[in-house]
Each structure stands twice: as C-alpha cells, then as structure tokens.
Amino acid sequence: xxxxxxxxxxxxxxxxxxxxxxxxxxxxxxxxxxxCVHRIYGxxxxxxxxxxxxxHLRAQAADTLCFEAQCRMQDPVYGCxxxxxxxxxxxxxxxxxxxxxxxxxxxLNCTAPEAQGLQIIEANxxxxxxxPEQITTVGLYPQ
Amino acid sequence: xxxxxxxxxxxxxxxxxxxxxxxxxxxFAPYFCSDEPMxxxxxHKVFGASNVSKILTGVPEEQRxxxxxxxxxxAEARLRDPVYGCxxxxxxLQRRMVELQRDLAIARACLARYAATSSSSxxxxxxSSSSxxxxxxxIMAPFPDVPACNGxxxxxxxxxxxxxxxxxxxxxGHGPYVL
Numbered sequence: 119x120x121x122x123x124x125x126x127x128x129x130x131x132x133x134x135x136x137x138x139x140x141x142x143x144x145x146x147x148x149x150x151x152x153x154c155v156h157r158i159y160g161x162x163x164x165x166x167x168x169x170x171x172x173x174h175l176r177a178q179a180a181d182t183l184c185f186e187a188q189c190r191m192q193d194p195v196y197g198c199x200x201x202x203x204x205x206x207x208x209x210x211x212x213x214x215x216x217x218x219x220x221x222x223x224x225x226l227n228c229t230a231p232e233a234q235g236l237q238i239i240e241a242n243x244x245x246x247x248x249x250p251e252q253i254t255t256v257g258l259y260p261q
Numbered sequence: 262x263x264x265x266x267x268x269x270x271x272x273x274x275x276x277x278x279x280x281x282x283x284x285x286x287x288x289f290a291p292y293f294c295s296d297e298p299m300x301x302x303x304x305h306k307v308f309g310a311s312n313v314s315k316i317l318t319g320v321p322e323e324q325r326x327x328x329x330x331x332x333x334x335x336a337e338a339r340l341r342d343p344v345y346g347c348x349x350x351x352x353x354l355q356r357r358m359v360e361l362q363r364d365l366a367i368a369r370a371c372l373a374r375y376a377a378t379s380s381s382s383x384x385x386x387x388x389s390s391s392s393x394x395x396x397x398x399x400i401m402a403p404f405p406d407v408p409a410c411n412g413x414x415x416x417x418x419x420x421x422x423x424x425x426x427x428x429x430x431x432x433x434g435h436g437p438y439v440l
Contacts (some may be wrong), residue, residue: 158316160309167307167343175344182348186335194316195324198347199331205354212361219368226375 125152139165143180158187274301292329300333307336
C-alpha cells in the first residue's frame with residue numbers, strides 16, 4: 119500500500135513490499151536519513167549489507183551506516199576518519215600530559231618528607247585502583 | 262568518425278575491475294594503481310564506483326588523495342565489521358579518552374592536594390617553581406571535550422562484543438594517517 123511505504127521506497131519511488139529490507143530501519147517520518155545513506159553508499163549496497171547480517175544486528179548496522187554517511191556528507195574528504203585521527207591526536211596529548219604529571223608525582227614521592235604522612239601516589243601504580251573518596255576532586259571528572 | 266578519448270597506457274585498478282577502457286581523464290587512475298587491486302575492490306564493494314566518482318568530483322583535486330585514503334580506510338573497517346564499521350574504533354578511542362581524562366583528574370588532584378598540604382613546609386630548592394605542575398592552568402584546566410561524538414558508545418549500545426573486531430585500540434592503535 120502506497121501510504122505505508124518506508125522512506126527508502128518513497129525515495130526510490132517504488133512499491134514497499136511487506137518484506138522490504140529497509141522498512142524497519144528507515145521510517146517515512148525521517149526521509150533525510152535514507153537520502154543521506156543512499157547518497158554515500160547507494161540503495162543497492164545498503165540493501166546487500168543489511169541482507170548479509172542477522173536480523174537482530176541490522177538496526178545497529180543501519181544506524182552506524184547513517185552516522186558514517188552523515189560524517190561523509192559533512193566532511194567529504196575525511197568523513198568519520200577525521201574523528202578517528204582527531205581522537206588519536208587527543209589521546210596522544212593526554213597520555214603525554216599524564217606521563218608528565220606522573221613523573222612529577224614520582225619526583226615528589228622521592229623528595230617528600232615521610233613525616234608528613236601524606237600518601238603520595240607512586241607513578242607506576244594503577245591510578246584507577248584509587249577510590250574516589252581517597253582523593254580530593256577539583257571538579258575535573260568528566261560529566 | 263566517433264570521438265574517442267585517448268587511452269591510457271595501462272588500465273587503473275578501477276577500470277580493470279569495471280572492465281572498461283581506462284582513459285587519460287579517468288578520475289580513479291591517479292589514486293587506484295593497478296598494483297593495488299584490492300584497494301579499489303573494497304571501496305567499490307562498500308560505496309560503489311559511481312558514488313566514489315561523485316565524491317571525488319565534489320572534492321578539490323588536491324584533496325582527492327586524502328579522500329580516497331579515507332574512503333579506503335572506511336571501507337576496510339566496514340568489511341571487517343559489517344555492523345559497526347568505523348564506529349567501533351571511534352567508540353573504543355572515546356572510551357580510552359574518558360579513561361585518560363579520569364586518570365588526569367586523579368593525578369592533578371593528587372598534586373593539588375600535595376601542594377595544599379606542603380604549602381607551609383619548606384620546599385626543596387631542587388624543585389623548580391617553574392615546574393609544570395605549579396601552573397594553575399595545567400592543574401585546574403579541564404581536558405578539552407571530545408567533539409561531536411560524546412557518548413558514541415552509549416548511542417550505539419556498544420559493548421565489548423561489539424568491539425571484538427578492534428579490541429582496546431589495538432587494531433587502530435595508530436592513526437590512519439596524518440591529516
């Protein structure tokens with residue numbers, strides 16, 4: 119029935135069969151979602167990719183394809199790969215900063231008077247093992 | 262007489278796969294050499310030659326090589342993980358970023374606490390006041406937020422099973438290439 123067509127079949131101007139591979143994931147209420155995916159991957163490729171997956175994984179696949187397609191439309195040169203490169207850079211910076219601070223802690227640990235009784239965290243210890251109440255936060259935890 | 266474009270001396274990987282004549286104006290030829298047939302094969306399988314051509318046409322010529330490389334990277338990721346593609350790698354990196362932000366916050370807090378406790382004590386002359394840790398900006402400044410993909414793992418319900426293709430940044434431990 120024409121009134122029940124999914125976004126894909128509306129876009130492709132065809133009848134939407136009851137077993138349409140697209141209809142569970144491309145609602146007619148959001149036509150841009152399929153338009154974006156179609157523009158980058160093509161309906162045929164998207165259909166094949168979804169068809170090759172077990173049904174319980176298709177929704178996730180459709181969502182990730184949409185996300186990547188949107189990234190590619192926003193940045194035709196790098197797409198979502200730009201995000202990956204940016205994250206690598208930021209991780210590298212964070213690791214360098216952390217190493218620097220841990221080196222400082224190690225230095226303080228070596229020079230701090232034991233009489234102060236202050237528990238200094240050793241640089242090589244696993245910071246993740248600290249309980250939150252063991253340290254004084256300064257509101258820096260990510261939200 | 263029909264007009265014919267001059268034929269290139271050897272077909273590029275794209276034209277070989279598509280079984281067509283490779284002309285001197287072939288948009289694929291500079292980026293898909295005949296000695297790398299799999300590169301185009303993967304890109305074609307995921308995006309389709311027609312879509313790749315449109316994407317490249319819409320990009321300035323000096324940026325086309327980067328575009329091709331990023332398309333190849335995405336295609337490779339999608340073929341390895343048909344469900345999550347590159348998103349798996351992004352979510353994994355984002356989780357790593359959150360861990361690092363937490364570790365940095367803990368480390369900075371430790372230093373701040375030490376500074377507060379020992380501020381009335383004599384400080385060793387060997388400890389330079391120009392040390393990075395005494396820079397309030399470094400101690401107190403929060404790490405910049407990861408843009409555009411906060412909570413990606415939550416958005417896609419990614420758990421460890423979804424990342425089985427990548428592991429904790431292992432397969433993408435190095436960036437795809439320098440932008």
